[in-house]
Amino acid sequence: MEKKTSHYFVYVGHSTSTKNKLQEEFSNYLNSLEGTLIKAKKIQDLKLEIILKSLELSKKHSRCTPLTITFSDLYRKNGFYINGFYFLTFQILNAYDSN
Numbered sequence: 001m002e003k004k005t006s007h008y009f010v011y012v013g014h015s016t017s018t019k020n021k022l023q024e025e026f027s028n029y030l031n032s033l034e035g036t037l038i039k040a041k042k043i044q045d046l047k048l049e050i051i052l053k054s055l056e057l058s059k060k061h062s063r064c065t066p067l068t069i070t071f072s073d074l075y076r077k078n079g080f081y082i083n084g085f086y087f088l089t090f091q092i093l094n095a096y097d098s099n
Contacts, residue, residue: 005094008043008079010036013089022061023087029053030082030090037095043080046092047071050082 012034018024030050038046051069058066069084071092079093 003096005040005096007040007095008038008046008092009095010034010038010046011089011091011093013091015088018087020061020064022057022064022067023085025061026054026057026067026085027088029057030085030088038092043092047080054084 010033012031015027018027033050036046054067054069058064067084069082071080072083073079074081074091074093079091081092082090
């Protein structure tokens, strides 16, 4: 029987230089989430919060190319990774998995 995920953990890995103020501010926002532990039933809320923040910052920095953020399952199905922002490794991982 497969163990059901109860919590997820936000992991921020390596990063490269951002190209503009929009990317820099969004990168800072994602870094502020590092280490956040979230209940599995709230994972969609976190994803929506991240997408809404990207839209807010894209509007604020309208001269920059807007961010288009989506999420995909990790290969091992033990979490999610962010698409549309390629300067930072940002993953939402099963908190009790042997990542």
